[in-house]
Amino acid sequence: MDRSNAVKRQLFGCQEGTHVDRIRSSIMSALKKQLKELMMDFQGLKKTWMDECKEIGYGEGDEESLPIAIQRQLETLGAQRAGLEDMLKEMKSKEDILPKLMTATGSHEDLFRKEIAKYDHICEEISQNIEAQEQLLLQIQAQNEEFASIFNLEDYKASRERIYKHIEAAIFKYREIKENINEGLKFYATLQEAITNVKQQCSDFVMTRNIQCREMIDELGIRNISINQHISPIPAEFIGIPLQKPFLEAQLELVNGSRKEYPSSGINFASSGSGLLPSTNQDLGVTPIQDQLQQFKTLVQQKHINKKQIQQSLFLFGSGTNDIFKSFYPFDTPTLTPDAYVQAMLTQSTNFVDQICKLGARRIALFSLGPVGCVPARTLLPGAPVDKCYGKMNKMVKNYNMGLENLGKTIPMKYPGCFAVYGDVYEAGQTFRANPKRYGFSDVTNACCGGGTLGGLVQCGKEGYKLCAKPNEYLFWDYFHPSEHTYKLISKALWSGTHSRIRPVNLKTLANMTLLQL
Template identity: 50%
Template sequence: MMERLPHLIIFLGVFLMALASVDAKVKSVFVFGDSQFDPGNNQYVKNCKLTANFKPYGSSFFHYPTGRFTNGRTVADFIAQYLGIKFQKPYQEVYRLLAKDSRMPFPSNGLNFASAGSGLLPNTNEKAGVTSIQVQLQQFQALLAKPPHLKNSTHQHIHRKQIHESLFFVISGGNDVFSYFLLPGASNMTMETYVHAMLKEMVRFTTKIYMYGARKIVLFSLGPIGCIPGRVLIRGTPTNRCLDKMDEMAGYFNAGLKRFVYSIPRRYPGAIGLYGAVYDTAQKYRDNPKEYGFANINDACCGNGPLNGVLQCGLLGYKMCRNPHEYFFWDYFHPSERTYMLIAKAFWAGDKHEISPINLKTLVHIYNKTLPIP
């Protein structure tokens, strides 16, 4: 071992010099998933029933509703700030701007396709008019080439180089799990079969974005969905403890997702996958609330009924807490901005219990611009 030590020191020295010499600035992020990352896409979709474009959403940071399902920024927003770039705009907003002005350059900081209420399974909340993750993928794919009505225009679509150098965030599955319990028997699947179907869609999605050029892929686990205040909408659910069966299902999905993430370098040459452990990270805050500044980890800050989990925040009859930053949950389904901030910090610079095999800060710094563009 001793004779190998000098060689190890030399290797580490060369590696650290390499880190210092590469461009550490990732300037673009593409975001897919559900309401945890939706920056306001649903408000542009005609007849979509799941929106948050009304007060008091956005009140703690933006001071007006943006369509985000929280009182301020999401994890994706905080990560954008850590990268030193602007928040990714909703795809639906940019799509409409491009339709009006074909000369408008494509956003250099990426784009957010996430749609509240969507799941990994295409029929999840389908009747609510949400945009499934499969359709989100189609929207992204359509931007890789000029559509027919813009064929002769000067409009710039996504360059392959930007895709190759971007971070890709995917968070989905929570709505699938909740629907499984809200509508028992509707899926006609066992829990195991249902979760396998979800994981199959995640693999399919990842394969596609890799084919389109994605190389830095971050997949986020499900959080403690059995603890959300909205669980009271499910018949017979306790208010004094989390719904264990739902958390068990989330844990089963998360274990499969982590195995898949760790297989990404083998499955997709040149790619790296990160596993964001939302469940474990969130539970750490819930287990030690005072240490992280939380006075309430059970009730929603905004809503009504038991746990403030029966009525959506902002609808007629809602009530709101005085100090949203002291609440783990903002509304019946979603964390507060403070919770998102803590999770984002953990994913940016945390340890392997929060994000693995490396954190986002490390991933950004090991980016090597000499990698061939596919």
């Protein structure tokens, strides 16, 4: 009974100290007490039986009836004992043995009923509690069903399954992309390079065709006026003056006494190999354009050139080819991006023009850079193509030329009475390359004097060089410079050419313009 009670205490709501547990414990105590009393009655019956046995054994009577009487007594006692044992067994397996005990006969039945009746109200209370618990469970079940119907768990589960499938597909796609990412990047890089090359080729093709078209229009427009017009040599001859002496040569003549004054026909301040940036070819001992400007300032300050001469002179400005080419040297570490580098060149050009305008210059010609990316010397640069012009280099040239032309447009606004023209040397060079036979060229790729690939690996005059038979049929004289024939064609176009070559007017018009004298 104690073990059974211990098991019952493990159930929910029946733990030790609860109301149900106290009722059960009280009933168990009463049952134990009743069992004890029954055992005492049994002991009394046993003693009576023993006494009867003694009486039967020692009394007078039939000897054969003695075993029968003893057997009957034993059967009666056995039955009573069996009944008690059954009751004990039932008490062990069930707590509720009260009905059987009440139906059993005994001298303490009335007393037991009275004791049990004391717990009727407790049993009723337990029954009510059980009924209340059942009602509570029914309410919980109803609320749970209502909750499930509101939130529709089945739809939620179905939606969740669909989301899981989408996520699984996305993860699979991500893994697939991740596995092929290297191939994708490689393809993208190759595609970008291919697109760039196609764009460059298309741009060159369109530009070439536009040049040819304009040339044909220009030729048709002037043929009635000057069909047999011959090409004049160089700008100085157009004006009717001798070639300008280099500044240092004229200065040396003044020092040694062979000349009394600077030539009035003009002076050439140019220095071969120099550029717009002070650092360009500085190690070669060239005179940078900033020093050239200072030489001109010195002549003005020392009054070797008067104000009237300055206002009537043509100032021809062309520089930057060496700067562009040097920016691609493999042994120089670039410190600026291509765009920033071009902007630095334009800054120097702007400063130069500002200074000569302040010194009195009124007629300025700004010459663009030629197609530097097409010179034979490009073969000296790593990565430069042999079968076509160097696109990256020509792109920088175009950007600089665009800025230079815009600079010329601002001069009249900044300096009233000052006028500037823009000579498009780049377009002239590309025109010759696009239609070489028309301009008398048989070769617009190789150098006439030089060696190696395109004649650009060995400088003219150095060991291993070769000289062509007809220099006037070559666009390039050596690995870097145009031929004399090329210079003549460009000079003519700049002197008397149309708007496609020089704008807004040509040099001839600029030289004869009447400008405001300040």
